[in-house]
Amino acid sequence: MPSLLMRPAARWLSAPLLALPCLVLPGAAIAQTGAPSSQSIEQVVIQLLKRRPELVREALDELQRRELSARSQQERKTLAASAKGIYDASDATVLGNPAGDVTLVEFIDYHCGYCKKIAPAIETLIQRDSQLRVLVKHLPILGPESIAAAQLALSAGQGAVAQQVHKALLGAEAIDAASLQAIGRQVGLKPVDVVAVNRQLGEVRVLSERLGIQGTPALIVGDVMFRGAVGTEELAAAIATVRRAKSAALAASAARRQARAALHPSLSTESSP
DSSP states (O other), X not given: OOOGGGXXXXXXXXXXXXXXXXXXXXXXXXXXXXXXXXXXHHHHHHHHHHHOTHHHHHHHHHHHHXXXXXXXXXXXXXXXXXHHHHTOGGGEEEEEOTTOSEEEEEEEOTTOHHHHHHXXXXXXXXXXXXXXXXXXXXXXXXXXXXXXXXXXXXXXXXXXXXXXXXXXXXXXXXXXXXXXXXXXXXXXXOOOOHHHHHHHHXXXXXXXXXXXXXXXXXXXXXXXXEESOXXXXXXXXXXXXXXXXXXXXHHHHHHHHHHHHHHOHHHHHHHOO
């Protein structure tokens, strides 16, 4: 009796192969000797979706997830490429610790209600985290009064006076000429250097366009951008993530130095005083 390996392949493979179209396309009238037609496939798909309509929602959810992932990846690349402008303090009001280890960047308009709404959250973070630096980038998009308020904020420069002006503008009931003049007199500001501050505002606007920011507030923490008002804890979590990543990078760098020193002791000896 011949062994199984000696039997002709066609004799013992024919049955499974002939049944395969029925497994792939159940219920379709498909000739076993030919390829399935597009009409047959369409009928099977329609029948399947009728039996399991939830597959449509699952497919849409997966599509949305992939689109969000692609947008997030592109946004991270854009943030990395624009890091120099994002973290430049020359066109911003600096809050918190100017030498902090993590920076939160906020694009605001003093006429924006949501910017005023998240101001307490930003202040809470500053009070809780002594190592947090906040850069307020002025993006006046809601009219001439917004521009005038941003000009006043930038004319205050950096330091305690600038922080005082920033808080006064956020807390003002109205952003009009009289209110701005009152704030300026209160802190003893000199007349606004319109040319200088407009140059700074222009730099922020160009940066915002590069980042795709179309409204305020917009906040950046590490490689994440928040568009619109966001809560204290969500921002705190993002700050903690950046801090952990920095700590891990420092630890990895120290480990590499130790490994090099172990492999080349003479190098570490020569560098010692």
